[in-house]
Amino acid sequence: MVDFGYAPLEIKIHDLDKANLTLGEWIAERDETFKHCIACGSCTATCTAGKFTAFSFREMCHSIRRGELMEAITESEKCMLCGKCILACPRNVNTRNIVKLVRKANQNFRV
């Protein structure tokens, strides 16, 4: 960064040059519906767990796509696996399976 009057807020910036996108690739290899999300929010709107905690499946997926793996893993632990979001998704994303894959990834290779 050149010398400039303001310090960049590193923590707020998505730096896709450095981001770790491997979790997203690992999930998509096992369930390609991960790639089909259009971020409409139907899953979060209908979420049973989301009524009681700040869980958002859409945000979890987005964190993965931006390489924020710890956020995604923390988020995945809030899901009750009820599967209601599968019924709401207009792109047939296999939401429940993707939450399970995030949890599995966490156990397998400790991202």
Place this chain on the structure above:
Amino acid sequence: MGKEVAIIGGGVAGLEAANQLATLGYNVIIFEKKGQPGGNAAKWDRLFPNRRHTSEVVNSLKSRLNGNPSIMLSTAISSVTKSGNRFVLATKGKNFEADAILLATGFELFPAEKKEEYGYGIYENVITSAELEEMFAKHGKPVMKNGSTPSKIAFIHCVGSRDEKVNKPYCSKVCCVTAVKQAIEVKEAIPAAEVYSLYMDLRMFGPGYEDLYKEAQQIGINFIRGRLSEASELDGGRVQIKTEDTLSSRPLKMSVDMVVLMVGMSPALGTIELISGLGLKPNKDGFVAVADYHLNPIGTGVEGVFVAGACSGPSNITDSVNAARSAAIEIHKYLSK
């Protein structure tokens, strides 16, 4: 010349093509299964982007229906077959012959009751965009089931569009701008009303559409980026809706007096049966497949059979008029061989 062209469907595309072909000297007959010409447009009060009365456009299109082109109303074609260079169209009771066929069977509105979680047909103040047009035509404003004027209205985009759960994976193209048009009209008719629009993406692709969106913002339409997950009825006929406000990443609920479902375009019933007799297949979305999407969008796989308008995919009126004119030229070329 005196050659005969049969057009199946008397909506915008069928009427426009008929007018052009009659001008070129062909004998044109339109078969319309409904009792009046104009198709879906005949039921629409006003058009985007300039809120012009639809009747102006439809009346202009049908003003030449006096001799050639002619129209047979309440006449459904049950099958079309080709023998040599001629086509035979079967109706109940009588067969007709023609030298070329134009498919202009249009679209049907998506049956909103298939999205059961939205409550159409169950909750009394959940209506479709088409029913709102009828209300505008009849009362000049939306009216609740109990006769009172709604003060809080939500428009729900993409009902039967971009939704694999109801086998409608495609975008219906015109509903975004229609919702914005109708939201403005509601606000004009009921200035004190709160009007909300729940969208996934706003696809303002046409001339004047983005201006309409800006106008909606200026007069205070509230846009929420989120898709409806479900609706439930409250006491007094009000409706509670749930979505995610995806821009703030938080679930959102609100109660409104009326919910308007922006129903998409589905292939017209019976069209697939009609074309299968000619050996033609629908495309993956169930509309008539065209010969070449870029270079021959009005041709089909059968020589002498052409297609125009929304029966080959979601179209606005301008698209249908353009396709109809292209079809008229292609039919002229085909019949002049």
